[in-house]
Amino acid sequence: MGRPLCHSLSECGYELMTCARNRPEDWPFPFASLDITDLDTFTDLLKGVSVLVHLAGQREPDAGFEDLVGPNIHGSYNAFEAAFRSGVQRVVFASSVNVSNGSIREQPIPDEVVCPSSLYGASKAFGEALGRYYSERHGLSCLCFRMGWTLPLKDSKKQLSDPPMDSLFARKVFLSAEDFAQLAKLAIEAPEDLEFGIFNALSDNREKLLDIGHAQSVLGYEPKHDAFAILEG
Numbered sequence: 001m002g003r004p005l006c007h008s009l010s011e012c013g014y015e016l017m018t019c020a021r022n023r024p025e026d027w028p029f030p031f032a033s034l035d036i037t038d039l040d041t042f043t044d045l046l047k048g049v050s051v052l053v054h055l056a057g058q059r060e061p062d063a064g065f066e067d068l069v070g071p072n073i074h075g076s077y078n079a080f081e082a083a084f085r086s087g088v089q090r091v092v093f094a095s096s097v098n099v100s101n102g103s104i105r106e107q108p109i110p111d112e113v114v115c116p117s118s119l120y121g122a123s124k125a126f127g128e129a130l131g132r133y134y135s136e137r138h139g140l141s142c143l144c145f146r147m148g149w150t151l152p153l154k155d156s157k158k159q160l161s162d163p164p165m166d167s168l169f170a171r172k173v174f175l176s177a178e179d180f181a182q183l184a185k186l187a188i189e190a191p192e193d194l195e196f197g198i199f200n201a202l203s204d205n206r207e208k209l210l211d212i213g214h215a216q217s218v219l220g221y222e223p224k225h226d227a228f229a230i231l232e233g
Contacts, residue, residue, distance in 0.1 A: 008181035036075035046086035053092045054079045072123035080134045090141040096124040108211035135196040143187045145201040148173035172209040174227035186219040
């Protein structure tokens, strides 16, 4: 999701600094190599940055604790601590549907539910809790997005036609990269007095696992895509 997000933010006029362990191929944006478990380097790279959009981490839902502890525990702590030390104003934190989808409900799951379906989900809940801590204790604004299965629109029909999971579940948790880019921009531009928030982040799928009403009412989110319509179109 990082590539389409960076292109979208750049087109809106934002000045970007991008970081990963390795530089992506054909990467057109300013880049610095970073292992997020390195707090000192993380802190130095954030000096002068207004908003940190933190996407990095172990993202496999079935990952074991030893695979999660570095990127999702130490890495998440480092993101918030480095942001605080460097004077960053807001952190946009990529959380996951896996924080709440251990809860089985007939209606879409609201934002306040915490019921991880995996250790991965629990590690993302830890990141959300860190965000609340740094917001309350240090005045660092933090907006968390419980993201579904995120795909660029151009790849979504093919991927949704043969997903690596239950096909109905895939449609119910679909988030287009373009809809996420809209959410990221809304988070960056949200009023300064929005100090903390957890928002379910899905496209406007005909059936949704999560309730996205909070993001719509608070941030003005207007998702453009629907996994069911993509497959039918």
